[in-house]
Amino acid sequence: MKRHLFILLLSIFLTGPNLYAQLDxxxxxxxxxxxxxxxxxxxVEIASSYYTIKDNIDNKQSSVFINENPxxxxxxxxxxxxxxxxxxxxDQGSIKGMLMLIPKNEDDSFFYNVIIPNKNENFQIPSQLKGKITEGRAKELAGISKSKAVINNGVLKFNNKDIQFLKYNDVIEEVKNIVKEKIIANHDDENSTLEKYIKTESIGGTLDFKNTVDQYEGTFINFDGIMYNKKDFAILMWGAEKKWNNRTQQSTATLAGN
Structure with missing residues (x-):
């Protein structure tokens, strides 16, 4: 029964963006x-968090509650x-990606479930690290008196067994590599595409307002009580259009992440 419960819970955490939320x-x-x-x-900035044993396994309000006296x-x-x-x-308050490190119990390996919200992408990447649990888990087990667990030379001694665990710093190095290859690279591609669009459309394209302002008679254009020459007004229109496009893209990305 407990095995089925853990499989069910794991499947919940593998289904969509809500997998990183605590909810309720x-x-x-x-x-x-x-x-x-x-x-x-x-x-970018990376924020790391840890799902604790405490306040989950013995907490009736937690979705992974097992027992008040585990x-x-x-x-x-x-x-x-x-x-x-x-x-x-x-990146500047915008979530570019999320990663969760998940154990594969059949071979003492782990994998990262990766979500990129603004692209609506969800995929898995195998970890190269080996061990039955993470360092966070090992330290928390060692702090539980009834477990009688201790950590010695990078090995957890628990329940009369020596258990290898994944060191947190090694996990961080893997996370950095994934972020650089799968998230930052994608973000740079988006910026390059936007830069190319601006350069192309600013001469004879949708961001070229020279012909628009030339349709006005006279040397100056009155806008909101301020007089602009035609060149300056064309630049003003270019800036307003670019700002509007950026806001639209940001709004679209936000909606995709919700």
Whole structure:
């Protein structure tokens, strides 16, 4: 029964953008987390968080509640079968991507579920790191008195077994590589496309307003009580059009991420 429960919960976390949200009131499910750190990388900011054992396994309000008095087996199943880290990639307040590190129990490996909201993309990337659990889980297990677990030389001694775990710093290095190759590269492509569009359309295209202002008689154009010569007014129209296009693209990206 517990095995089926964990498979069901894992499938929930693999279905769409809500997989990173804690949700409720009453959007359900709730998987409580705590922030680890924020750090800058390239031209974005990465925020890392950790799904705790505490306030999940023994919390009736959590979607992964098991027991108010969990057993050693309950602690291990939670630690080895459910995600523990997730990451948000932000650029000037806009979410560019989200990653969750998820265990594959059949071969002691992990993979990253990656979401790029503004492209409506969701895909998986295998981790090259090996271990049964993450460092966050190992440290939390070692802090639970009834588990009698200890960490020694990078190995967790738990339930009379030596258990290899993924070091957090190694995970961060993998996350950086994924962010650089799959998220920042895509973002740079978008900027290059926009720059190319502006250059092309500014001469004889939709952003070229010279012919528009030349239709006005006289040397100056009165706009909102201010007199502009035709060249300056064409530049004003170019700037307004570019600003409007940028706002439209940002709004579209926001809608795609919701």
């Amino acid at each position: 009131k009453n959007g359900n499910p709730v998987f409580n987390s705590e922030k680890i750190e924020n750090f800058s990388f390239e031209n 057993t050693i087996d309950d602690y291990w199943n939670f630690s080895s079968k459910l995600p523990s880290y997730y990451f948000m990639i932000v």
